[in-house]
Amino acid sequence: MSDTTALSAGRILDAAEEVLRRYGPAKATVLDVARALGVSHGSVYRHFASKAALREAVAERWLARVSTPLVEVATSTEPAAQRLRRWLAELSGTKRRMAREDPELFANFHQLAEVSEGVVANHLEVLAGQLSVIVADGVAAGEFTVSDPAVAGRALLQATARFHHPAHRAEWSEPGLDDDLAAVVALLIDGLRTRPTG
Amino acid sequence: MSDTTALSAGRILDAAEEVLRRYGPAKATVLDVARALGVSHGSVYRHFASKAALREAVAERWLARVSTPLVEVATSTEPAAQRLRRWLAELSGTKRRMAREDPELFANFHQLAEVSEGVVANHLEVLAGQLSVIVADGVAAGEFTVSDPAVAGRALLQATARFHHPAHRAEWSEPGLDDDLAAVVALLIDGLRTRPTG
Known part of the structure; x- marks a missing residue:
């Protein structure tokens, strides 16, 4: 469904917001964000160096x-x-x-x-x-x-x-x-x- | 140790503060306050009609x-x-x-x-x-x-x-x-x- 070649910082942030809404800041992980986008967590880390940065x-x-x-x-x-x-x-x-x-x-x-x-x-x-x-x-x-x-x-x-x-x-x-x-x-x-x- | 005939509102409030310090507002009960004073919880209720009032x-x-x-x-x-x-x-x-x-x-x-x-x-x-x-x-x-x-x-x-x-x-x-x-x-x-x- 998702086009991984077009994985932009903006799309990651959209997904991260949605994950945050669902799980709250204490429980949300980078892996949750990657899963929501249908990509590996490595793809997310290429845009944001750490969980803190995201x-x-x-x-x-x-x-x-x-x-x-x-x-x-x-x-x-x-x-x-x-x-x-x-x-x-x-x-x-x-x-x-x-x-x-x-x-x-x-x-x-x-x-x-x-x-x-x-x-x-x-x-x-x-x-x-x-x-x-x-x-x-x-x-x-x-x-x-x-x-x-x-x-x-x-x-x-x-x-x-x-x-x-x-x-x-x-x-x-x-x-x-x-x-x-x-x-x-x-x-x-x-x-x-x-x-x-x- | 405690003189129950002199159980004043002030003494109850002192004890309640101490109980609050120890247990926090969510866990502190009127019974804890009565115990700290060595009196029955009925004695506390004679001064404060309810937990909310205390x-x-x-x-x-x-x-x-x-x-x-x-x-x-x-x-x-x-x-x-x-x-x-x-x-x-x-x-x-x-x-x-x-x-x-x-x-x-x-x-x-x-x-x-x-x-x-x-x-x-x-x-x-x-x-x-x-x-x-x-x-x-x-x-x-x-x-x-x-x-x-x-x-x-x-x-x-x-x-x-x-x-x-x-x-x-x-x-x-x-x-x-x-x-x-x-x-x-x-x-x-x-x-x-x-x-x-x-």
Whole structure:
């Protein structure tokens, strides 16, 4: 059924995701992935040098599904405050939708990401970097006054963790979550607007 | 050894904590607590109507150990911004110290609190209420301008979750955590200082 001459990294990652969904991160093996593709595990190892490398690639692709669509928001031409609101609402909305639609897969991916520390650290830097771009644009446009957009981007991401960090997923069904997010974001945007008193 | 005539709720809670430390929340029973005290489980039930009631009382007392010392900070005579900084640093510091000194007990208590939803909700309201007091004092002193100190108190607590919410305990050993907290708090305080543009 499968065409082994066309065994791409992408097809392996698709199969690995499916295996992960079925067995969970603790039990899934490279052999399971190879079996799902109808190839030898050697064929998989030609693309991914180790189980850890495959696991990291799966985590990376999953996290990119969150961060990539946000680039468009981060680089749009809207006023910076409006962009920030939309960016943070989309990040939170994407995570909450993923957690709601397939809670088990979400928990599995979260577990997988937790053991791929470098991948998560990189993901968080990408997100904070996008926020820094918005802040820097706001400074350039005279909307915001902050001395270091990189520090501000990181602070914005951390201050909104409750609304996008998977560790909080049990709280995401609480009523009033969108109001809570709006209140936090409004306070943060007011903070960016303030001239530092240093 | 034990004086059953003096079986107080406090002594039962002490014993329950010890049992919880030893067996974890899933395995600990009321009978274990009674045995540790050398009394019948009926004697325990005279103070706590059910296992759930005992569990909630343990969680409540644990959380009060975090919130009670903060009252003094919330009601001190320092300028509001300084008080906020100290209050948030103390909350984060207390949680981090607890998690570091006895990680297993901390994880057990966190698990216990999670199944005592009303207790946690009440604890969070107490904390947000203390923050609201600081914000309201800052407004009265002309330091802050916010339309609703209650909303601001809640937002301040949520925006700093990464630094005090037990779900983030795995991240608390990361280097630079105090700098991160300082950056988030500085941004939030600047937000309070801003006049709303509504």
